[in-house]
Amino acid sequence: MISKKCKYALKALIYLAKNQERPTPIFSSEIAEQERIPKKFLETILRELRNAQILHSSRGKTGGYKLNKAADQILLTDLIRIIDGPIAMLPCVSLNYYATCPECDESSCTIKGVFEKVRDETLAIFGSTSIKSLL
Amino acid sequence: MISKKCKYALKALIYLAKNQERPTPIFSSEIAEQERIPKKFLETILRELRNAQILHSSRGKTGGYKLNKAADQILLTDLIRIIDGPIAMLPCVSLNYYATCPECDESSCTIKGVFEKVRDETLAIFGSTSIKSLL
DNA sequence: TCAATTCCTATAAAGTTTATAGGAATTATT
DNA sequence: AATAATTCCTATAAACTTTATAGGAATTGA
Numbered sequence: 001m002i003s004k005k006c007k008y009a010l011k012a013l014i015y016l017a018k019n020q021e022r023p024t025p026i027f028s029s030e031i032a033e034q035e036r037i038p039k040k041f042l043e044t045i046l047r048e049l050r051n052a053q054i055l056h057s058s059r060g061k062t063g064g065y066k067l068n069k070a071a072d073q074i075l076l077t078d079l080i081r082i083i084d085g086p087i088a089m090l091p092c093v094s095l096n097y098y099a100t101c102p103e104c105d106e107s108s109c110t111i112k113g114v115f116e117k118v119r120d121e122t123l124a125i126f127g128s129t130s131i132k133s134l135l
Numbered sequence: 136m137i138s139k140k141c142k143y144a145l146k147a148l149i150y151l152a153k154n155q156e157r158p159t160p161i162f163s164s165e166i167a168e169q170e171r172i173p174k175k176f177l178e179t180i181l182r183e184l185r186n187a188q189i190l191h192s193s194r195g196k197t198g199g200y201k202l203n204k205a206a207d208q209i210l211l212t213d214l215i216r217i218i219d220g221p222i223a224m225l226p227c228v229s230l231n232y233y234a235t236c237p238e239c240d241e242s243s244c245t246i247k248g249v250f251e252k253v254r255d256e257t258l259a260i261f262g263s264t265s266i267k268s269l270l
Numbered sequence: 271t272c273a274a275t276t277c278c279t280a281t282a283a284a285g286t287t288t289a290t291a292g293g294a295a296t297t298a299t300t
Numbered sequence: 301a302a303t304a305a306t307t308c309c310t311a312t313a314a315a316c317t318t319t320a321t322a323g324g325a326a327t328t329g330a
Contacts, residue, residue, distance in 0.1 A: 062306075
């Protein structure tokens with residue numbers, strides 16, 4: 001399952017992509033209202049997306065958020081990794097968040113294989129799905 | 136990510152499958168020691184697997200556990216659903232644990248599709264992977 | 271009767287997710 | 301210069317989930 005946070009992030013990105021043509025940046029408060037996301041929680045999400053270069057933000061009274069890339073350049077793999085972390089279902093098969101299984105001899109492990117297959121199929125799908133394709 | 140519990144369950148099933156030819160059932164204490172799983176925690180896991188008809192148990196001094204099906208009839212889809220619940224990454228695309236998204240109009244939802252694809256690919260892999268194939 | 275097991279329920283401990291609080295820094299406008 | 305509205309930041313609370321343990325009841329073969 002993806003987290004609620006990740007779903008909020010996705011909704012926010014889609015909202016920003018839909019309103020990409022506006023001349024001024026978009027307030028987090030507007031997104032929060034329209035998408036029914038808790039305002040303060042959304043702020044921390046948007047900040048994470050900005051830290052990851054997905055969004056551009058500006059401050060002050062006329063501040064707000066904008067996409068920092070074309071909507072077809074923002075992939076679900078990016079989003080999920082930023083917000084939820086690993087996409088793989090086992091730490092030891094994660095490409096971006098690899099970790100050894102504490103009590104598991106990896107060379108003789110018989111279960112890795114199937115989880116690598118799932119990871120690859122999942123990455124293929126999320127990696128070829130952009131925010132633009134979800135409008 | 137699958138839970139630690141689910142990984143424990145998988146290890147236990149593989150252990151039981153490996154020792155399927157033994158005349159007597161296998162103690163949870165033996166599995167716990169061999170696979171380094173907390174004993175009491177393992178007991179609750181094995182009970183869940185028994186409740187789901189995956190295992191057969193017998194009580195008393197010579198009691199223990201055995202597979203209740205051929206190892207090639209126990210699929211990863213079964214295991215994961217019993218222990219962790221839904222395989223899908225969104226409640227609204229789960230086949231076995233469907234739930235509506237609270238604030239989401241499902242008919243106009245644009246994100247379901249990609250998660251259905253991931254679900255289908257994942258089910259195809261886990262659904263064609265048996266405990267036997269992991270020995 | 272004993273010893274060892276499975277079985278059951280409750281609960282503790284630890285960790286994660288979700289959300290809020292309170293304000294600092296910034297910036298256009300008045 | 302003051303104001304008002306924003307983003308930004310850190311800390312923490314609240315809720316929930318996962319992981320693990322405790323304490324024994326029921327069962328069964330010897």
